[in-house]
Amino acid sequence: MTLTWGAGSLGPGAGTLPTAHSHVPRESHELTITHSHLPRESHQMNAFVIAKLTFREALRRKALYGAVALTVAFLALYAWGTGYIVRELDEGLPQGLARLASQSGVDVRLLAIGELLLAGLYAVSNIAGLLAIFMAAGTISQEVEQGTLQSIISKPVSRVDVVLGKWLGGAAMLATYVAITGVLAAGIVYWRAGYLPTQLPLGLLLLMLKTTLLYSLTMVGSATVPAITTGIVMLIVYVVANVTGMIEQVGVAIGSETMVRIGVIASLLIPSDALWKMGASLVQPPNPLPALGIQMSLGPFGVVNPPSVWMGVYGLTYTLLALGLAALIFSRRDL
């Protein structure tokens, strides 16, 4: 098989590689190629080449099979459970609740179904958030450790291309995941209970933003320290963000300014939970309780005081700044 080593030829530029046995009449071995192009001076394209590779890697590596299998299982259970729950609701409410409902004119069935949808989306949001952390934690650091980037960076590829490409590929992957599972969850609720929030697309968009934000922030770690370090730190950060988000909700309900302040500061540091709340507030049915003077959501997944649109702007800015920081750190790193 090695006899052919010297016998091939390369590239444009009329390149001719002499054969290993170049005293053999040349014509029989030379391949000559017309000079057809000089690569264009556009290496921003390379971000897309890397994005495609990242996307393909996520699909091809078996690491994600587990996530997909569990998601399918979850959606099946969700469809099955939703069907039963709706049937139970339609068989009639408990007496006390029925009386309360008729007195206040609240549609308890709608609220319960809304809560069910939120529960599904909450699962989607958290699975996607964890996927974002796990996918991003190694995306740069592992390739640095393994050395696979050495043959990439030595090509006309800037460090920014690599970070941007990995970000685009990962974000596209996660956005696809959120879109598919979010639409399926909403579709299941619509199929079983006939409830479809009109703001669903915007809500899912905010979930995508949340996921992308976590992905970008994790990339900052991935550009800096080993994957395991980044992964652990980001998991803790994520849990703390969720918990402080709940504290804020409780604070609103019981009127504790301190609790609310903790939540606000935390959501400025890590806006992931705030973005979930924004999205959730768009898909939940109208909450009658605040009108009754009670600052509470109906159930654990609902939202009583959604952040303003500025949180969306803030989240977007945050995401892009984190991406820029990851690119800056990676640009200065020795490989």
Add this chain to the structure above:
Amino acid sequence: MARAPPAVPAAPPPDIGHTLIMATLQTPPPTAGPAPGVEGPPPAPHRAPQKPPGGGRPPLAVETHGLRKEYGRKVAVANLSLSVPAEEVFGFLGPNGAGKSTTVKMLVGLVRPTAGGGSLLGRPLGDVGARRRLGFLPEQFRFHEWLRAEEFLNFHASLYGVPPRERGRRIADVLQLVGLEARAQDTLRTFSKGMLQRIGIAQAVIADPQLVILDEPTSALDPIGRRDVRDLIRGLRERGIAVFLNSHLLSEVEMVCDRVAIIDRGMVIHQGRLAELITGTLEAELRLDALPASLVAALEARWPIRGTAGPASSAPGADGAGLWTLRLALQDDADLPQIADLAIHHGARLHALIPHRTTLEDLFVQSVENHDR
């Protein structure tokens, strides 16, 4: 070097159509000289497609001045100034830890120099555009193992901006070049180490480079693969492509390099044309039972005497004990019989006449040991 022609069956190669098409596309062939070899005539003059028409020296492929890299307290490269002419094969030598790989990483943009700078293909170090015409095989050749060989090459070709319609043909060409055409559809995970190094060489030459930097390209290769890489390097040079070769295999370097630099502890200790660095490389050692003055005069008239030792200087019983030893610098092996004739003519009995060739290894060992002192 001269490889026997392969046992090719009389039948035309299977891809005869391809070959014919390529042959018709052929532009003026490169200077077809005899294959350059160790002891053969000097390498055929290089084809120089990139030379400016007005003549003059071609630009340097690599130039560095005062290049330095510190890792914390550790100085990996101290102060490195190199000039690598275009269209030549440059051997970059040095003991383990001398800073060869670190230097190469600074050249290709993987590592930022602490101080100093340089240029690559006429552009400053770190310039992304210069890497358009750069091929690089890293010392640690690790690639995306989940890709199939063909996908891997396609990906790397696209990073160079090779248009999609051209990639298929180039992939086929480089796969053939490294002898992996049968493995095109296999994932890299299933490759042996040597096969990975081969595919690494393939990605380094896929996009018509002007400079190819190879960091120990044969470390994992079998003997045939090593020879094939030597042939590949000569082939690149014949096309006017500069090659920057890190290697510990000095015999290999001697065979293919026009110019070498030897570095130690991050500094150049020797740099120059290989032929000049190991000039006066041939020595003849004579062992004689007597050393008449007339013989010395006759020898001296033709060949510089490098040293003489009397019979007393060797230990009794040792090889050549009781004999005179004389060392002459020769230009040519063909002088040996004349030396023998002279010795006999002047009445000395010749016990031994041993030609010694100073090798690159001798130069390497001497200069590194001197430097370390």
